[in-house]
Amino acid sequence: MAKESLVKIAQLSCGSEYSGIQKEIDTAASMVDAEIFFPEISIEDVQNVEENFGFKVASPDLKLMMARAKAIVEGKTMADAVLIASCFRCAEGALVRNEIRRYIYANSKIPVISYSFTERTTSSTLLTRLEALTTTARRRSLLAREHQEGLTAGIDSGSTTTKAVIMKDDEIIGTGWVPTIKVVESARESLENAMVEAGITRDDIQAIGVTGYGRFLLSEEFNADLVQEEITVNSKGAVYLANSQVGPSTVIDIGGMDNKAIAVQDGIPGMFTMGGICAGASGRFLEMTAKRLGVDITELGDLAVKGMQQNVEMNSYCIVFGIQSLVNSLAKGSAQEDVAAAACYSVVEQVFEQQLQEIDVKEPLIMVGGSSLIEGVPKAMEELLKIKVTVPPHSQYIGAVGAALLVSGFIDK
Amino acid sequence: MNDDDIISKMIVLHSTFTLPSDLVIRIYESKADITVKETCFGLIIEGERSVVDEVAREMRTLDPNRIFIKERGVPPGDPHRCRAGRGGGPKPGFHQHELEFPFLPYITSALEEIERGEGKGTKMTRSLPIHIETFKDIIEKEVAQSK
Amino acid sequence: MVKVFIYPSNSLILSDLIDRFGHEPLAVMREVGKKIRTAGLDSPPINITPEDPKIGLKYAAVEVPSGVRGRMALLGPLLEEAEAAVIVAEPDISFGCMGCARTNELVNFLVRTKDIPILELDYPGNEEDAKAFVHMIHDFLEGLGKGGE
Numbered sequence: 172m173a174k175e176s177l178v179k180i181a182q183l184s185c186g187s188e189y190s191g192i193q194k195e196i197d198t199a200a201s202m203v204d205a206e207i208f209f210p211e212i213s214i215e216d217v218q219n220v221e222e223n224f225g226f227k228v229a230s231p232d233l234k235l236m237m238a239r240a241k242a243i244v245e246g247k248t249m250a251d252a253v254l255i256a257s258c259f260r261c262a263e264g265a266l267v268r269n270e271i272r273r274y275i276y277a278n279s280k281i282p283v284i285s286y287s288f289t290e291r292t293t294s295s296t297l298l299t300r301l302e303a304l305t306t307t308a309r310r311r312s313l314l315a316r317e318h319q320e321g322l323t324a325g326i327d328s329g330s331t332t333t334k335a336v337i338m339k340d341d342e343i344i345g346t347g348w349v350p351t352i353k354v355v356e357s358a359r360e361s362l363e364n365a366m367v368e369a370g371i372t373r374d375d376i377q378a379i380g381v382t383g384y385g386r387f388l389l390s391e392e393f394n395a396d397l398v399q400e401e402i403t404v405n406s407k408g409a410v411y412l413a414n415s416q417v418g419p420s421t422v423i424d425i426g427g428m429d430n431k432a433i434a435v436q437d438g439i440p441g442m443f444t445m446g447g448i449c450a451g452a453s454g455r456f457l458e459m460t461a462k463r464l465g466v467d468i469t470e471l472g473d474l475a476v477k478g479m480q481q482n483v484e485m486n487s488y489c490i491v492f493g494i495q496s497l498v499n500s501l502a503k504g505s506a507q508e509d510v511a512a513a514a515c516y517s518v519v520e521q522v523f524e525q526q527l528q529e530i531d532v533k534e535p536l537i538m539v540g541g542s543s544l545i546e547g548v549p550k551a552m553e554e555l556l557k558i559k560v561t562v563p564p565h566s567q568y569i570g571a572v573g574a575a576l577l578v579s580g581f582i583d584k
Numbered sequence: 585m586n587d588d589d590i591i592s593k594m595i596v597l598h599s600t601f602t603l604p605s606d607l608v609i610r611i612y613e614s615k616a617d618i619t620v621k622e623t624c625f626g627l628i629i630e631g632e633r634s635v636v637d638e639v640a641r642e643m644r645t646l647d648p649n650r651i652f653i654k655e656r657g658v659p660p661g662d663p664h665r666c667r668a669g670r671g672g673g674p675k676p677g678f679h680q681h682e683l684e685f686p687f688l689p690y691i692t693s694a695l696e697e698i699e700r701g702e703g704k705g706t707k708m709t710r711s712l713p714i715h716i717e718t719f720k721d722i723i724e725k726e727v728a729q730s731k
Numbered sequence: 732m733v734k735v736f737i738y739p740s741n742s743l744i745l746s747d748l749i750d751r752f753g754h755e756p757l758a759v760m761r762e763v764g765k766k767i768r769t770a771g772l773d774s775p776p777i778n779i780t781p782e783d784p785k786i787g788l789k790y791a792a793v794e795v796p797s798g799v800r801g802r803m804a805l806l807g808p809l810l811e812e813a814e815a816a817v818i819v820a821e822p823d824i825s826f827g828c829m830g831c832a833r834t835n836e837l838v839n840f841l842v843r844t845k846d847i848p849i850l851e852l853d854y855p856g857n858e859e860d861a862k863a864f865v866h867m868i869h870d871f872l873e874g875l876g877k878g879g880e
Contacts, residue, residue, distance in 0.1 A: 181672070186796065186831065189797075189805075235679070261798070592764065644751070654758065657762070694861070704866065
């Protein structure tokens with residue numbers, strides 16, 4: 172692929188150099204053709220920032236962060252994108268990080284990502300995040316696309332399942348959904364299924380877009396016209412399917428291995444978080460529960476909406492200990508429905524606690540991905556957030572639809 | 585800490601009659617084996633600790649109360665975190681200098697007092713919070729006046 | 732010559748005064764310099780690697796943010812060497828190595844737990860106080876004598 176234009180990412184951070192991870196940030200940035208820089212400010216900007224920004228904090232480096240954020244918003248420094256980062260477990264840092272993120276999001280069109288790191292943060296953990304950030308900065312016009320045109324295919328190679336869709340002039344005419352066993356072979360099979368349903372052959376497809384965990388492998392195999400991380404693709408797919416391309420929305424995708432919570436404005440991701448440490452907050456937890464209950468994963472949701480999560484005591488979110496709680500409850504005579512509901516609630520609650528605090532949740536809230544079809548999951552989210560949750564049609568194909576939609580911009584006319 | 589460790593020192597000038605170039609000339613005359621870089625604040629010198637310490641001591645004698653010295657962690661011209669290398673703001677240490685620089689004239693006058701044998705035992709004034717009764721009286725007086 | 736820990740540890744004024752009055756300032760720049768010049772490390776800008784926050788575990792538990800522990804890995808050795816200390820309370824602003832308030836609180840605490848002479852000063856707010864600041868440091872350092880000789 173041709174070398175992309177350089178994206179200048181302003182880093183607003185406290186502690187990265189002292190945690191020994193600045194090199195990881197720089198490396199991840201260079202992998203997505205971006206360059207990290209530290210905005211220029213004057214000492215007076217820092218001295219006056221508490222008054223101007225309105226947040227009095229003790230740590231000087233956080234004042235520096237606020238002053239730099241102001242310089243960006245006021246246009247004194249030109250940045251294509253902003254990375255806000257502070258140490259994990261620092262309360263003061265988290266407060267400032269959140270306020271700066273909101274401030275930039277509300278007062279500029281510059282995409283922002285916020286991250287809390289430890290000394291164990293590596294460039295590979297940062298890569299997808301920075302890729303999404305640079306895409307948003309670089310491809311605003313691509314992301315502005317509201318209609319799918321021509322005959323295109325999208326493949327989403329997820330950690331658990333591989334999804335494919337064929338689209339023709341804003342309509343989904345074929346779908347494929349297979350478990351991911353080997354990345355390339357599963358993708359071939361999934362696409363094949365979609366083509367059979369659509370009644371077309373490979374030669375008919377005008378452009379292919381790939382996304383998801385296995386996107387880089389698929390890119391070569393399918394000679395893809397668009398290779399894109401799942402944050403931008405999923406947000407685009409979600410607002411497209413939910414008919415919510417204009418205005419604000421929130422997209423939540425609880426995946427097989429990681430979760431995404433994305434604040435979207437006019438189809439373009441603004442703030443987002445990706446979680447990926449705990450299996451207890453992922454689709455895997457739901458699969459394990461289904462297995463324990465002896466039901467298919469597709470039946471779990473039905474059960475869950477009939478149950479009451481309050482009837483089951485869970486003392487851990489953990490995929491090992493949490494599941495153990497569920498098994499104990501079953502042994503004590505809890506109803507299957509209640510256990511299913513408790514599992515859905517547990518996953519959603521953890522996503523709520525760990526990720527939704529990092530973004531501003533605005534309606535409509537669109538849940539996507541396979542887990543959104545487990546009715547207990549959106550229901551638990553509604554209970555927790557007290558707002559209505561939308562699950563668009565074809566929500567399990569979200570990444571594939573987003574890729575097919577976006578790649579139609581690459582068709583040679 | 586070894587004498588042959590390579591270190592850098594900043595020589596910061598706050599003087600109207602000594603210029604960084606005057607210092608540079610003196611260093612060249614001394615033939616000391618060190619690297620010298622002129623900066624907006626003065627000089628950065630780098631070399632073996634024993635040599636750098638010696639040169640710094642000598643520099644100080646040129647204008648003792650207006651030359652200030654500290655060790656510097658980053659070598660002169662280090663590309664990693666300077667404006668030129670990163671296309672943005674300076675190292676945080678630069679802001680530290682910006683903060684301390686305006687205070688140097690006061691330090692100078694105190695050093696001159698010490699040279700003259702003055703100022704021993706001087707303490708900083710400390711404003712203590714006023715007594716609550718005093719504060720109450722003030723409030724009552726102000727309120728009465730505004731009526 | 733007495734080894735005097737200074738806080739803020741990257742201050743030009745403190746470092747200079749300790750040095751000119753005949754003592755050895757224990758300043759963080761020395762530790763940064765050692766890191767940067769360590770051959771084989773490649774973790775720009777100041778060569779603190781993910782190993783350093785682990786070294787910092789000596790001073791703060793694992794639940795303490797990595798940035799605090801990484802900074803402690805730099806400042807800790809200076810604390811251990813300290814034979815006296817000059818601490819400026821609530822300096823206006825200080826940056827970089829001293830940019831984290833939590834680290835600074837911990838450093839100040841650890842200095843105070845040592846059985847060494849300590850001069851604690853307020854940050855000067857005006858010319859008179861700035862001059863008094865210098866006199867107080869001068870008087871304190873004179874009182875230290877020649878140290879361990």
